[in-house]
Amino acid sequence: xxxxxxxxxxxxxxxxxxxxxxxxxxxxxxxxxxxxxxxxxxxxxxxxxxxxxxxxxxxxxxxxxxxxxxxxxxxxxxxxxxxxxxxxxxxxxxxxxxxxxxxxxxxxxxxx
Amino acid sequence: xxxxxxxxxxxxxxxxxxxxxxxxxxxxxxxxxxxxxxxxxxxxxxxxxxxxxxxxxxxxxxxxxxxxxxxxxxxxxxxxxxxxxxxxxxxxxxxxxxxxxxxxxxxxxxxxxx
Numbered sequence: 001x002x003x004x005x006x007x008x009x010x011x012x013x014x015x016x017x018x019x020x021x022x023x024x025x026x027x028x029x030x031x032x033x034x035x036x037x038x039x040x041x042x043x044x045x046x047x048x049x050x051x052x053x054x055x056x057x058x059x060x061x062x063x064x065x066x067x068x069x070x071x072x073x074x075x076x077x078x079x080x081x082x083x084x085x086x087x088x089x090x091x092x093x094x095x096x097x098x099x100x101x102x103x104x105x106x107x108x109x110x111x112x
Numbered sequence: 113x114x115x116x117x118x119x120x121x122x123x124x125x126x127x128x129x130x131x132x133x134x135x136x137x138x139x140x141x142x143x144x145x146x147x148x149x150x151x152x153x154x155x156x157x158x159x160x161x162x163x164x165x166x167x168x169x170x171x172x173x174x175x176x177x178x179x180x181x182x183x184x185x186x187x188x189x190x191x192x193x194x195x196x197x198x199x200x201x202x203x204x205x206x207x208x209x210x211x212x213x214x215x216x217x218x219x220x221x222x223x224x225x226x
Binding site for chain 2: 031032034036041042043044045046049051090093094095096097098099100102103104105107
């Protein structure tokens with residue numbers, strides 16, 4: 001069965017530090033991969049997506065993610081975190097047809 | 113700006129009293145979704161419409177219904193809310209119902225049950 005795993009429930013980083021949020025998926029073929037961000041009390045906003053081609057994709061707000069087929073991963077990165085990046089981050093996988101799965105999310109806290 | 117709008121942002125209802133949440137979109141997307149999200153959890157898909165075709169998830173309780181009178185509007189009806197239905201309800205749209213389609217979300221309606 002297809003699944004999405006975000007191993008880190010909660011991460012705390014200092015403002016200005018680099019960030020990496022992990023996402024692993026289980027799917028037989030190359031899935032469609034997405035990262036969404038949810039600020040408190042708001043809906044989800046698409047940060048970036050990967051379908052094919054260059055495995056390093058750039059998104060909004062200075063985020064990027066790298067698809068690694070050998071590791072079944074699609075980790076989200078940002079070189080320098082801002083206080084406004086504190087939010088919940090969801091990895092999501094489109095597994096063909098209309099199958100779409102969210103991970104359980106990683107909550108990011110940014111300390112001054 | 114084209115967007116997905118949910119009303120109201122906050123809704124309080126009484127145990128067992130029917131409630132309707134609304135969603136409208138200006139994106140002219142074919143697909144509209146309703147998700148339930150409880151605290152610190154991922155959104156859980158309740159159902160979606162592809163145009164006028166209704167698709168219910170297997171584990172969505174019968175207590176939850178939906179209507180889509182036209183392309184722009186979609187409603188979530190909870191016939192007899194229980195305490196366990198208190199949650200954030202998110203509406204989303206996508207151009208098509210394929211899994212490669214990004215979804216565009218509204219800001220949600222937070223439902224409280226007294």
